[in-house]
Amino acid sequence: MSNIQISSVILWQRNGIRRQLHFKHNRVNVITGDPGQGKSSILYIIDYCLLASQTKGISKTNIDSKVDWYGIKLSLDDNELVIARPSESHEETESAFFDPNGVIPEKPHLNARIDNLKKILTSAFGIDPELRMPFGGRMIRANSKVTFRNFVNFSYQDQATIVAPDYLYIRQTDLRVQEGIARTFRMAIGAETVDTAIARNRLAELEQKKARQERKIELLSRSAHAFSDEVSALTSQAYSLGVIQQIPENYDAQFSVLRDLVTTPATPTQHQREVERIEGQIFNLKAKNRRLQAFIDERPSYASALKETEDALRPVQQFNTSADDIFPTPLANEVIARLQRELTEIRAVIKGRKGFPFIDEVKTIHAQNEQRILELQSELASLKDNPIRYSPNEYYRYLGRLETKLEVFEQSDANATQAAPINYDDEIASLERTVNLNEARAELAKRELNKLMNKRLLNLPLKGYPDFSAILSEREMLIHVHSPDESNIERMPDVGSAGLPPVSRTVCLAH
Template sequence: MFFQIRAIVLWPRNPEFKPRRLLFDLGKVNVISGASRTGKSAVIPIIDYCLGSSTCSIPVNTIRKYCEWFGVVVATDQGDKLLARREPGAQRSTDDMFLMEADRITEVPLRIVKNTNADTVKRLLDDLAGLSKLDFTGGDDSAGFDGRPSFRDLAAFTFQPQNIVANPDVLFFKANTYEHREKLRKIFPYVLGAVTPALMAKQFELGRTRQELRRKERELKDAQQVSARWLADLMVKFSEAQELGLTSKLEQQPTRGQMIELLEEVVARTDLTLSVSTSTISDALRELSGLDTEEREVSRELTTLRHRLEEMNRMSSGVDQYEAAIGLQRGRLKLSSWLVAHTDGAADCPMCGSHTDSAKRKLEVLSARLQEVEAEAGVDKEVPAAFDRELQRVTAEVGQATERLRSVQIRKRALSGRSKEASERQFAAKKAERFVGNLESALDLHRSLGSDSDLIDEVARLRETVQRLEAELREQDVDSRKRRALLAVNTHAGRLLPFLDVENADDPISLEISDLTIKVRGAERDDYLSEIGSGSNWLSYHLAMLLALHQFYLAQPSSPVPGFMVLDQPSQVYFPKRVVTRPDEEVEEPLFRDEDIDAVRKAFEVMGQVVLKAEGKLQLIVLDHASRDVWGDIPGVVGLREWRDGVKLVPMKWLNEA
């Protein structure tokens, strides 16, 4: 991934000053050399913060006190992008960010305001890196160690601060914390190219298909169990229908389809009472059968008559209610006739005696309305005599039908008591009716449960898909791809070690992903980095492995890892470090011995060679005490103005005028 730092920008809190810009060369080893307490160690936290870090690690006091915004200009395949983030104040961080994009950013705004947030910038960086939208569990919404790879995870390969660059226990940025270490272990196969986005998509599809297959297999198993019970129940229903005489007995055992067809015929029949009779039925049984038929007919007739009688009673009640309403209106309007009777020619209003047209008109309206109501009430509104005769007839017929029904029921009880056979046949008929009612609903259920052929076909299709995906994933052989990638990285590192200040430079080394450290394979034993002494060894192994990883990433068709790395104080192992100094005490510059200068120079020469070989695709930024005398004439290495004699990250005039 082409992603390099073109500039670092600081915006002062005092608007009278212009922003401070540090310009870097792309595809080179950029060295910021200077004395202690000049702000060199703030460069990594500034870049990290502007690239979406969850916390602000920029040193407090001077830098954060006099700077309002921090920014980086990055060069990408899609042009330059200025990413700036507000100083968080008392908070651990802030989401306030500023984003500017252009083909080439040569000038930056004098003052900026928030126009985006940290989450948006993180998504932009993820897209620039071409990272997969899927997580490592085959989904797209998991969190934690199995969450999708992000640009923030790749910071492990881009920063080597003072506490990491020569650390025997920690090889990668922030790998000293549990959560970062576990996530780095998870994404390593991905950044090595052993697990590709296409492969993750296949793993996701395989996981989803397996889950669907398990669900369908459970459904099929349940359906098959239901099918076995269904067939047994079907045979019981068919046998019971034969016992009740609803279907004839067959010489051979019928198939499932034949049983369903015969039972459906039973449901469709309407002569169930007759079907249970035989040619040898007794006279009493015939009479009882006839009484059953008569009882059903009388019941239907009685229901119809009762419904008609209820409707006629409601109509009669409605007529009475109408007459009462008319009478009420007429009583209320009687006042108008009394008022008309008490008017004379001298006055229009019977109440006050005044002459007003409105009073006269209103009195006329009331009088006219009374006449209409009285005329309507005078019309014969009584129900016609034919209605009363029909009501009496229907009432009489209801009584007659009730008596007929009661008579039939009395005869049935008497006949059933006299004839045991009739009683048994009557019970059989009722049983047959209940059986047919149950059979109809049972057949509907059996039809739905018995049709599982579509489910069988779907399970077979899913199994075939799972087998195909498993075969494709086996062909990818992630473990073999990972071993080959690590072999290439180890080979690159082994070629760089002889040019660095390290003991036993010919001993093969290997990157151990599970432990996130380096193993040195000696003639007699293998040693981890933490088991090897000397700071020069630790520095050399760090440089060799990190540079080897970037060489490997650049050789990949589309690696997501940014093409830059920042190293802070790689030469610190060659001079003693003053742990405690007084605020007013002058900090002495470290004195290098000749052999120390040679060792430091070797490190810069290796970095210069790697960068030149990358042909502009890799950029290194080195923050160090070593002056230009050590690295000044090395190919591929360039330097900014040295931070000495008052030259610092934050200009002195910001401090003096604030």
């Protein structure tokens, strides 16, 4: 870090007068004056010229309304430079005046952008451009660059901060300022070198990358497991539909079979309609055979009817033997002769055959139907045993869903195999060694800081706390007091500003 001192504060007033307040180097400069004369604004004028984002703390009525430009002259080692910024009424926040040779102009003009000037001053103050915030917060992002502005807040206290019992640094309500102080404190007191800070930043970056990679691997693993289960379910569904003959054992084989289904889909058949057609034919044939069987079962009734017909025709014989006596006409004789012939035929049938010709024909038809029923039942069984058990609509819906799912699975597989996981462990271990080694340095620096504070307190004894020592709490960013045996600790808010003199509270900031 460079040796930086403020040489002077310059005001270019609107009445044309240029006022200049000079400071002596390596001295305590005391500014006195009546109330309301702008003493408190001097700190904020310096802060504004050191590229603060606003003129907060500068009286708008008594100062800003009467000033055109604010400026400071800085001494950096053996060099001097001048920075000037227009008053707030100019509403210029992007540019400023800068002279790297320390020449104070009669009237400043805008010649440098604020962003570029911050980079110049950061380099001039000896801050490594690679230095970054080790961790982020609500207002400051992790890995954002450290600039000279991050160390300005360690360099001064305003009057409110000096008497405040519960904080050390200015602008307690400005969350960005407080986050910046917490993240650069060790750098400010020399407890952390640039190399260590860079190593810490790199370590935080690698740990975040490793954590993201592990989360991604875990997510991919869970996704792969979920995909495996879903592929298995899709394969089982394909088997239940009958579009595959068996379910493969592993994920890759299942995926391959499903991909083949999408690439070369089977031609759907009217399977259900065919089943219904055959079942209808079987039903109709069975119904016919039931009627035919009923007819066959009625054969004794037919024989009895013939017998009754024979008995009914027996008188014809008597008529035939006495035809002339009973029916003396030729027509009657012809009728009797016809009846006689029918009776003879019926007797011949009953005597010569056990059954009836049409009964045998009915039995033949019945047997043919039974044979056809067996054939149809065999065909139906074959259809039901056939693995294809889907309707065309059902098949196409499944195929569309399958194709969509496979596209998702393939994209996931592609993402999972894009690049092999990066091994961060070795570099993280090396950086951790560097950071851990610096912890001893940090403890030594804080111990020396405590010694420096207590050395100043030798001439400023703490009222009510004899022989107590001041110790900085890095976690709380406060100074507490400890009894000699460290059995009793009084926290800074409890001690108050009366017990802890302002000088002791500014030691850690000034050094």
